[in-house]
């Protein structure tokens with residue numbers, strides 16, 4: 001059984017796709033995807049040998065060594081373009097995810113899909129995707145334990161988009177359910193705290209006008225979502 005966070009990542013993987021799970025650690029996601037006949041072949045990659053050993057142990061005990069290959073790889077550097085149609089990068093910080101994507105220009109292929117679950121700095125990931133010709137197709141939010149996570153599904157479209165700052169904050173949380181609302185409400189709180197901090201600080205030179213404008217727009221988005229449910 002996958003937890004809610006990894007289940008949410010799995011929900012974006014296309015049936016029958018070749019998958020690369022970057023930073024696989026325990027390989028729970030590849031094992032579940034093969035057991036459930038969603039993927040026929042997976043590369044479970046990690047930067048460090050320790051996690052790969054634990055992945056290998058789990059793969060062997062599930063009897064899936066014919067379908068899942070472990071590979072020592074810094075990001076996508078040791079993955080060949082023909083080996084991965086869907087690429088999952090989950091459980092890492094947003095800056096690290098961006099540096100992994102940046103180092104693999106071959107992902108700029110409309111046939112491929114990225115499934116990204118940043119633990120922090122999601123706006124940085126969204127900005128990088130938009131500025132580099134990727135379309136964010138959908139996003140979902142999910143509660144897992146006490147934590148709230150967001151997962152993005154993206155594909156290269158060669159069109160460089162310049163959405164406003166609000167989009168980088170809230171993303172494309174399409175279904176508008178309770179977890180998506182909670183995700184957007186959290187972004188709203190973060191911005192409100194930032195404004196309060198700036199207003200209290202004697203040394204702050206930054207005007208809070210732009211931030212307050214963003215807060216108003218996010219409040220409207222949240223209100224529309226609440227009214228739809």
Ligand SMILES: C[S@@+](CC[C@H](N)C(=O)[O-])C[C@H]1O[C@@H](n2cnc3c(N)ncnc32)[C@H](O)[C@@H]1O
Nearest residue numbers: 022023024025046047048051073074075090091
């Ligand atoms: C917190 S675990 C996440 C495991 C799994 N993806 C998940 O979401 O449950 C992060 C994993 O990413 C690996 N990692 C960190 N930097 C990496 C890189 N540059 N390339 C590949 N793996 C990396 C770490 O070794 C670790 O096993």
